[in-house]
Amino acid sequence: MKIPFLSFDTTNREIKKEITEAFDRFFDSQWYILGEQVGQFEQAYARFNNADHCVGISNGLDALHLCLRVLGIGPGDEVIIPANTYIATLLAVSYVGGTPVLVEPKIGTYNIDSAGIEAAITAKTKAIMPVHLYGQSCEMEEIMDIATRHGLFVVEDNAQAQGAAFNGKLTGSFGDCNGTSFYPGKNLGALGDAGAVTTNDPGYCDKLRMLRNYGSKKKYYNEAIGYNMRLDELQAAMLLVKLKYLEKWTRERQQIAGWYDSALRGIGDLVLPVVAPGATHVYHLYVIRTKSRDQLQDFLAKQGIGTLIHYPLPPHLQEAYSHLGLKKGDFPITEEIAETVLSIPLWPGMQQGNVEEVATAIRSFFNTQK
């Protein structure tokens, strides 16, 4: 690939020395589970996210699962989720025995439509799980207002949007308990699986620490049927290094997105990302839309440009969720998004020349279409 979809070349070079030193410290400490690195990372991430507490968890999916578990959501409870999301958001609800209730996104921002949330609320609804998809914050003031009026919990899925904000307040600091992922390709990525929960409630924080560690607060004494869902000490050491760079890398992502915005305006039927008033976008992904998506993707691949589709098959059409009894046509906006979106290369360190090259290839594709 001439221009890969994602590359760690620049960022890895930038931090290699610090990473090696952090590894040595971790290795020499001879403490490999729930040690100082996890504690320090939790404090640093809580500060970054402007949340009172952060609890390191094994990965993003486990983090979302534990959020729902701690809030007491279980069988018979409905949880409102965007229809246009990654499957993990639904899986978390299924793990606690709850029922995911899907709501269409706005076609402009791809994020959940607040009007649809109101309409989906029933006597069984217990929580709303907004997903800040592709890196753009949902319209959190409206969502929090709906939650307050109906007495619902809010669990943000902040896996794609670390550092994004709505009206100046950071995503991951609105909800009761919020999950995030440090999967390597996320804006803050570990060198393996990792995740966290952020919360402002000390009670939830205590319970999360207990549940992630076999249901135990005191070694060998178990008060609940817990899990082994701890953040690795090694990953915490790596994340402590990378967190220092997150704001710089986010600014780079936003600059690259700005270059794409100017270079791609007015080409064919291309739809570019739209940021809602009050929202910020940290461009985990730069997602464009066209009716000729599959042809464009093939064309770009032949030119050595890597792209991905987030996501080709929406959750309601996945075999795993056939028991919900939903069919094609039930969520037309979500389905249209799945048929037309394409994520193009974006990673910190990408140069304006790379962006121009991608834009030139896209332009020449639409010229051959005429």
Ligand SMILES: *Cc1c(COP(=O)(O)O)cnc(C)c1O
């Ligand atoms: C990545 C992701 C997750 C899951 O995170 P993992 O760390 O891979 O388990 C959940 N929700 C969304 C929206 C994601 O992008």
